[in-house]
Amino acid sequence: xxxxxxxxxxxxxxxxxxxxxxxxxxxxxxxxxxxxxxxxxxxxxxxxxxxxxxxxxxxxxxxxxxxxxxxxxxxxxxxxxxxxxxxxxxxxxxxxxxxxxxxxxxxxxxxxxx
Amino acid sequence: xxxxxxxxxxxxxxxxxxxxxxxxxxxxxxxxxxxxxxxxxxxxxxxxxxxxxxxxxxxxxxxxxxxxxxxxxxxxxxxxxxxxxxxxxxxxxxxxxxxxxxxxxxxxxxxx
Numbered sequence: 001x002x003x004x005x006x007x008x009x010x011x012x013x014x015x016x017x018x019x020x021x022x023x024x025x026x027x028x029x030x031x032x033x034x035x036x037x038x039x040x041x042x043x044x045x046x047x048x049x050x051x052x053x054x055x056x057x058x059x060x061x062x063x064x065x066x067x068x069x070x071x072x073x074x075x076x077x078x079x080x081x082x083x084x085x086x087x088x089x090x091x092x093x094x095x096x097x098x099x100x101x102x103x104x105x106x107x108x109x110x111x112x113x114x
Numbered sequence: 115x116x117x118x119x120x121x122x123x124x125x126x127x128x129x130x131x132x133x134x135x136x137x138x139x140x141x142x143x144x145x146x147x148x149x150x151x152x153x154x155x156x157x158x159x160x161x162x163x164x165x166x167x168x169x170x171x172x173x174x175x176x177x178x179x180x181x182x183x184x185x186x187x188x189x190x191x192x193x194x195x196x197x198x199x200x201x202x203x204x205x206x207x208x209x210x211x212x213x214x215x216x217x218x219x220x221x222x223x224x225x226x
Binding site: 004006031040041042043045048050090092094096100101102103104105106107108110 | 149157164206212214216217
């Protein structure tokens with residue numbers, strides 16, 4: 001079974017802090033994704049990566065950056081956290097097979113910025 | 115557009131069948147997926163269907179696809195309280211894409 005592990009289930013940070021959200025997958029997936037989930041808005045793609053050191057902006061990249069130094073690890077960085085970044089953050093990974101590439105999700109990190 | 119539409123809420127009695135509906139817009143989508151999210155957890159892949167199929171059955175789950183109307187449904191037979199969750203449908207974002215477009219999710223409540 002694919003395992004996608006997010007390092008924290010809950011985080012509380014102060015406005016202006018630099019925040020790192022970590023995600024590790026154990027299935028040698030090339031593709032990794034970061035989403036945020038908000039009530040009434042569903043899942044919105046922040047960034048994704050299809051290879052080490054590669055990254056692509058998703059639908060809402062503003063205020064975020066990412067790092068993919070190793071294939072199994074994809075980090076989401078909030079350079080200066082703001083209250084509107086309070087959300088549930090979901091990491092996912094998938095194979096590069098472009099015909100059938102279901103995403104496998106971690107359990108999420110609920111971030112509160114005060 | 116790339117919207118995937120779902121109704122937000124569904125309430126059923128335990129033992130009844132649940133039908134969760136979804137409409138999508140991208141006719142070039144090759145695969146369509148159903149995910150389940152339990153409270154406080156991530157999304158779990160439930161099932162998927164290839165776009166050249168019109169039905170797929172997996173135990174209590176039946177997926178129906180009407181490609182002409184771009185309509186996808188998930189039927190859960192003999193719904194149990196453990197089926198209470200949010201259900202998301204998702205489509206591939208164009209042929210050959212590994213990105214998915216998700217609906218906003220349908221919250222299924224099962225009444226004992």
